[in-house]
Structures are given as C-alpha cells and as structure tokens.
Amino acid sequence: MHERFIRDGSSVRLGNLASDLLRLNKWILMRHKDEAIVDLMREIAWLMEWSGDLALAELADMQREICRWRRAWPIEQARHILALRASQMSNRILAWSGLLEQTTPGPTGL
Numbered sequence: 001m002h003e004r005f006i007r008d009g010s011s012v013r014l015g016n017l018a019s020d021l022l023r024l025n026k027w028i029l030m031r032h033k034d035e036a037i038v039d040l041m042r043e044i045a046w047l048m049e050w051s052g053d054l055a056l057a058e059l060a061d062m063q064r065e066i067c068r069w070r071r072a073w074p075i076e077q078a079r080h081i082l083a084l085r086a087s088q089m090s091n092r093i094l095a096w097s098g099l100l101e102q103t104t105p106g107p108t109g110l
Contacts, residue, residue, distance in 0.1 A: 014097035021090035
C-alpha cells in the first residue's frame with residue numbers, strides 16, 4: 001500500500017486522502033461496523049504519515065486527532081462529531097490538493 005500511495009504525485013495523494021476521509025464520514029453515518037471504521041482510521045493515519053514530505057503542519061495535527069479517535073472508538077455519543085470532523089478534514093485536504101482548481105476543457109463553440 002505504501003509503495004502504491006507514494007508513487008502518485010502530491011495532488012493525487014492528497015485527493016486520495018480526502019476521499020478516504022469522506023468515506024470515513026459516510027461509514028460513521030451509515031453505522032458501518034466499528035472494526036471497519038477503526039481499520040479505516042488506521043489507514044488514514046498511515047496515509048497522513050506518508051504525506052509528511054509535504055511538510056503540512058496541519059496535516060500532522062489531523063493525524064494526531066485521527067489517532068486519538070481511533071484509540072477511543074467506538075463512542076456512540078460522538079459519532080456525529082467524528083463524522084463532521086472527517087468531512088471538514090476531507091474538504092481542507094481536497095482544497096490543498098489543488099484538484100478543485102484543475103479544470104477540464106469543455107466543448108468548443110458553446
């Protein structure tokens with residue numbers, strides 16, 4: 001998994017990380033199995049670790065937060081809070097990726 005992840009450019013890596021965080025949000029809201037949620041949080045923490053070459057201090061803070069959630073999960077009363085945080089982190093990381101700024105050329109003559 002590590003080799004596959006670091007093979008991509010930084011924009012794609014951040015986009016993949018944002019996608020995993022959004023998946024975490026959905027799984028929590030859908031009440032997916034707690035073991036699967038913990039495994040996904042572990043994977044997200046690794047992806048954040050492997051993105052350390054990007055030197056984003058806020059990403060390191062996010063990684064620590066995900067690790068704290070993972071150690072304490074499941075917390076029924078906090079489901080919606082973690083879902084919200086995962087969505088916020090996803091949006092932030094997607095903005096850093098620059099993928100939202102990339103546009104594809106549309107049909108000419110419109």
